[in-house]
Amino acid sequence: MYSQQELDDAVAAGAITADSANALRAFISTQRSASIVDEEQFRLITGFNDIFVALASVILLVAVSWIG
Template identity: 50%
Template sequence: MYTDDDIESAVEAGILTDDNAAAFRGHVSERRGAPLVDDEHFRFITGFNYIFVVIACVLSLVSLAWIG
């Protein structure tokens, strides 16, 4: 949204002080690094390899049931 050039030009124009620019940069970097509160990284089925895992589990259960 804001580049370092924009912030530096605001400092040179006297709109922001050096301390304000540093505080603003710190604030933006904290916000970008922090995960969103409502963001839930839920992974259930994300690949085709789950099919093979299910087949192996079913074969194992069927063989255990057949053995006794």
């Protein structure tokens, strides 16, 4: 993407208006702050069912180590 200095230079050269540069800066800042659609929110043991899954995993690991 363009740096702040490059946008300021474009305004000084007359390639874009100052309002356009500010609008682009605002648009980019909102795009960068928005979360990505495919971004997975990692949560560890968020519900009561997850406690049973964690308990079953511990029991499985203990059983495998005892057998093996």
